[in-house]
Amino acid sequence: MAIFGIAIGVAAVIGLGLLAEGLPSSTQSALTAGAADFSVIAKTSGTEGPNGQGGPVGSFGGQELINQTKIGEIQQISGVGSAVGVLRTMTNLDNTTSTTTNSSSPGEANFQSMTTLIGIDSNSISMNDIVITNGSVYSNGANEIIIGKSAAERSNKTIGDTISISNQTFKVVGIYETGNFQDDGGIVMSLDKLQNLTNNTGEVSLILVKASNGADSDELATAIQEQYPDELTTSSSLSGMDRMNQGLDVINTAVWAISLVAILVGGIIVVITMLKAVSERTREIGVLRAIGWTRQRIIKMIIGESILLSLIAIVVGLIVGIGIVEILGSTGMIPGLMPSFSVSLFVKGIGVALLLGIIGGIYPAYRASKLEPTEALRYE
Amino acid sequence: MSDGNIEVRNGNMIEIKENIIEIKDLTKSFDGGNITALDGINLEIKEGEFVSIMGPSGSGKSTLLNMIGALDKADSGQIKVAGIDLMQSEDFSKFRLNKIGFVFQLHNLIPNLTVHENVQIPLIETDVTDEEMIERAAELLNSVNLGNRLDQLPTKLSGGERQRVAIARALVNHPSIILADEPTGALDSRMGDIILNLLREIHQKENVTLVLVTHEDYVANSADRVINMMDGKIVDSNIA
Structure with missing residues (x-):
């Protein structure tokens, strides 16, 4: 469930990123093709x-x-x-x-x-x-x-x-x-x-x-x-070059805005998913605290899991994100829009997802570490 | 006349043991003072003693056990366990790790870890090597007759088997004290007997202090001493 949630976030970042990054080149290509x-x-x-x-x-x-x-x-x-x-x-x-x-x-x-x-x-x-x-x-x-x-x-x-x-x-x-x-x-x-x-x-x-x-x-x-x-x-x-340049500026701003929204959505999904995962494991965390695990150890565990989940979700999200874009492209649902497969996008996407994993894990980890063992053990 | 931990009384040699748990005027309340869970508890438990705490629901027996295990903090009074003052403000994780072994009513095993891994969990926080962790956990599981179930998930085990895994986990760090909160409460009487006998056997063999909370007479009476609680107070303390 956690992987699924984060993968959606990653797929959103990658998928929207592919389309968004492709917008300027697609538009430029359309505007300048043969002209x-x-x-x-x-x-x-x-x-x-x-x-x-x-x-x-x-x-x-x-x-x-x-x-x-x-x-x-x-x-x-x-x-x-x-x-x-x-x-x-x-x-x-x-x-x-x-x-x-x-x-x-x-x-x-x-x-x-x-x-x-x-x-x-x-x-x-x-x-x-x-x-x-x-x-x-x-x-x-x-x-x-x-x-x-x-x-x-x-x-x-x-x-x-x-x-x-x-x-x-x-x-x-x-x-x-x-x-x-x-x-x-x-x-x-x-x-x-x-x-x-x-x-x-x-x-x-x-x-x-x-x-x-x-x-x-x-x-x-x-x-x-x-x-x-x-x-x-x-x-x-x-040939509309001036207008095109102005248009590309607007598109670049839109690309940035779309990516930002995707990152925010992805980040919120990671935090919610990890909070839910921590909530579901409240009793387990109580047991670990009771048998002697320190707060720092709990924080390390939750953030470590968050990063691991993010890594798995990156793979799933990449497959899903690219797959959806490819399907949309092959079925003609996004005519004229060429997805842009750039190394920088993937580095950005993976980096953002990992960062989301770490940041998304910090608050749930902090919450988990603050759980009192007796309170956690009573949790149904 | 006293010679170290040996005292001669009426011509008999008696081993005098130190108090491992010392509690004085301990109080604890919840809900902003509206619910009094412990109301001036005074209790001493000697090293290697097997004590059961009895009482109806809400009498404060589990709260007292949590205080001894440093899972919760008292409002006032004094509590000293294995030489550690638990009224000090600090994280008692290391104390729990090194001195206490918990056995819960609902065993509280980690469902997605194998039986073998569950027993190793407390050792992760120690300097014990991986090989020793694996070996020690396997030995303990053998001793509770689960040597053939090492790679099983807890969900594949019966209630009694899970509780035996929990006991193995409680012993893996060689604790001074085992705190068992209704260890037979979720089991049928036959399985309850098996677990109780296992705990008694471990208590005798390992010379570990065993404090057991129960509301069942036959379980309580298997202890060296039975402490009865009511409304947050100890009403009597009898040698069984």
Whole structure:
């Protein structure tokens, strides 16, 4: 019973620890998987960035465009893993005509008044955090588009439907998500198609850059800025790095709080379990005192047992804690959350459990040592 | 005329033994003084004597036994056992370990330890080596006819067998005094006789002082002296 109680505490510490420690890496992984480390934009930007709003198709809200040849040049810079050009613009689709083939309400296209249009090579959509959730990606050069999840819901569009943009008909071939509400309300097509639509052939709004393995993205961004001091600047805001860092700070605080709660719960369980064990053995302690055991010897015995119980409970708790997390993971009950098996966590968990064993044993041991033999012997 | 511990009286050589227990005006009350357990007890018990203490429930006999064994402390008076003043404020663990062997009504064995281990428990606090602990406990268990039950748990034994284990445990430290609180109280009369005979045999063989609390006449009358208690007082003390 005592082992069971302490094992639950240990399992809570280890299990929650595994999940909690995995939170930052899982979140970081989710936020940065395939995504660019930073974006390169024209230095003489206006008050609005590449996501700026306003204007018809082809309007970039004052954003100066970059010559597409820069992509190849940046690609050659040491430390650059990949560089991808993106053209972004806003358009009012309310006035565009659309036809539908599959939707239940043909002819209705209820887009936001201003919709983001993104042009990017179909092989590089992950650089823009785009994940296809349904259907497939468009073919470069074809009149195919993928549509953001919220845009699809609002406009009641689905795969196979068509949308008319600037008198050209595009077929919806996929639904995507980015986690960015603005982009999820937009439309993505091949870069050359959007360049064609907006008469911006050979130009892009920004270049997404991902550092190669081992390269420092901050250093790389500085290097690019130094290479194009009057033309280009970099921004990490597009890939959400700043927000991610803030988010990770919050998550780290939450991890600490969860671990603290788990440790407190574990500690309370140890103390209650040991107090119960001592209470159940009151008469036995009375006998030991009666036959000559000293108070110190009783304290040593209870704390020793508490540590022994903790050691056994550590093994049981590790198995239970890891087992539960593994089961939760394998059954898909914690999608996207990767348990983090680190040596430091196990050292921390085992250390905390042993510490709990010692601390948890001190008070019950003190109580046991204070028992008067006659009182203990009368205990039923 | 006296020569050491031998005195000649009426031409007979009589061995004079020292008092091993000396109690004077001992009082003890519980519940903030509302319950008087011992009310001015005066008692002397000689070394090697077998004394039984009789009396109804609540007469104070077990309280007196606890005082002699330093399990509890008196409110006032004097009590000296085996040369130790038990009115001093100190932990009497060592005194109990070295001088006293307890036998309880409900044997009070540790249920998850074997019979052999139970007998060794008092020796853990001493300098006795592991080998000697094992040997001494086995010898004692042999002497109470439980040599073939060393590895059994107490739960597998009968009430009489458990009490014999408890007696072996009480003797393992070669105590000066054995204090037995209703040792036959939880046993049937046949098993009670076996335990009583075992205690008498040990008393004679080991020359140990035996103080036994009972409320059964036949048990009390097997002692050298019977002390009757009532309402916390000794009402008479007779040679059996």
